[in-house]
Amino acid sequence: MKFVRGIFDKIEPNFVDGGKYEKYFPLYEAVESFFYSPKTVSTVAPHARSYTDMKRIMIYVFLAAMPCAFFGMWNTGHGANVALAALGEEAHTGWRIALMQWLGFGLNPDSILASMFHGFLYFLPIYAVTMIVGLFWEILFAIIRGHEVNEGFFVTSILYVLIVPASTPLWQVALGISFGVVIGKEVFGGTGKNFLNPALVARAFLYFAYPAQMSGDRVWTPVDGFSGATALGITASDGVQGLAAHDISFMSAFWGNMQGSFGETSVFMCLIGLAFLLVTKIANWRLVVGCIAGTIAFSSLLNVIGSDTNPMFAMPFWWHMVLGGWAFGLAFMVTEPVTASHTNVGRFWYGALIGFMVVMIRVINPAFPEGMMLAILFANIFAPLIDWFVVRANIARRAKRNA
Numbered sequence: 001m002k003f004v005r006g007i008f009d010k011i012e013p014n015f016v017d018g019g020k021y022e023k024y025f026p027l028y029e030a031v032e033s034f035f036y037s038p039k040t041v042s043t044v045a046p047h048a049r050s051y052t053d054m055k056r057i058m059i060y061v062f063l064a065a066m067p068c069a070f071f072g073m074w075n076t077g078h079g080a081n082v083a084l085a086a087l088g089e090e091a092h093t094g095w096r097i098a099l100m101q102w103l104g105f106g107l108n109p110d111s112i113l114a115s116m117f118h119g120f121l122y123f124l125p126i127y128a129v130t131m132i133v134g135l136f137w138e139i140l141f142a143i144i145r146g147h148e149v150n151e152g153f154f155v156t157s158i159l160y161v162l163i164v165p166a167s168t169p170l171w172q173v174a175l176g177i178s179f180g181v182v183i184g185k186e187v188f189g190g191t192g193k194n195f196l197n198p199a200l201v202a203r204a205f206l207y208f209a210y211p212a213q214m215s216g217d218r219v220w221t222p223v224d225g226f227s228g229a230t231a232l233g234i235t236a237s238d239g240v241q242g243l244a245a246h247d248i249s250f251m252s253a254f255w256g257n258m259q260g261s262f263g264e265t266s267v268f269m270c271l272i273g274l275a276f277l278l279v280t281k282i283a284n285w286r287l288v289v290g291c292i293a294g295t296i297a298f299s300s301l302l303n304v305i306g307s308d309t310n311p312m313f314a315m316p317f318w319w320h321m322v323l324g325g326w327a328f329g330l331a332f333m334v335t336e337p338v339t340a341s342h343t344n345v346g347r348f349w350y351g352a353l354i355g356f357m358v359v360m361i362r363v364i365n366p367a368f369p370e371g372m373m374l375a376i377l378f379a380n381i382f383a384p385l386i387d388w389f390v391v392r393a394n395i396a397r398r399a400k401r402n403a
Helices: 002-014 022-035 054-087 095-103 112-145 152-162 170-182 198-209 231-238 240-246 250-255 267-279 285-305 317-322 326-334 344-364 372-402
Strands: none
Touching (some): 054 152, 112 152, 112 170, 152 170, 170 198, 250 267, 250 317, 267 285, 267 326, 285 326, 317 326, 317 344, 326 372, 344 372
């Protein structure tokens, strides 16, 4: 690594103030900080110090998402191989299948390696487009504003890829991440100043701009000619009892062997990521408790009320937690520190609002059977107001005690 350090030291004078390429210092700093920690850090008292910096936080979140990513690759590839086996040899077309056969992997759905590699061939193009387009906007805004390129996009990129269907056209992937980065974050000043989750803003844009490709009642097995309904689409029309006819049990929904976006299907993998974030204290447990409590309370209330026309009223809370993006949203979106409430009491209310809203959207408005995405974005808007009320209540309480 001394050789790499020497290269950076040699070219650095060209990028600092007065250098030949000082305008492009944010680009140099982004590459240099990928290999080394920032030089401008506090090491002595009385300055506040922490064992974590922005880069370490982003790396932890990225690592926490890896179980969902790897399982999503296998699940996508497995679903594609099952669909191809059902459709027959005439459906075995396309560059992915040609590459699979040329490398000798085959299309056997029982092969873990074949399924994993096939899913990887769907994951890689979407991730590559997301990184190229997203980093273009990040670097462009950093150069115009003259500040460093923030590591926050690496988390936005992986979360965005994990919540889009594998069948999403690449031009839509590029358009979505552009909207999420520019409109969801950069227009407000960049990472740390945005009040909406950029990955969810990008996903919401695609959802409303291209509902035919993003609708919750569309199967997300990325094979032409193979269609059906997602689990939430089934429950919206037939209730939880209708899942059995599609071979979806509670445990299969928990483990994630079903249709869905890359990272959202496996509750187990989401819990692994959440546990890692809680142990490393990147995620705040109050947000998690609030969301779980809100989901349980409101879904149980609807179970008691019941409905003769809407089977979703009878859906118990444990089914809400294993279907759709509830678990993924809880682990990586609800706990996102920038857009969530920052007061301890406010975090409980913020999480509870999301838990309440996701059930409300799923049950009361079956046109949006997913719900978690819209619930989190809705709570993002109210997070500052929640904190304002908590702070005002604290001030009033202390003033009364002092009087």
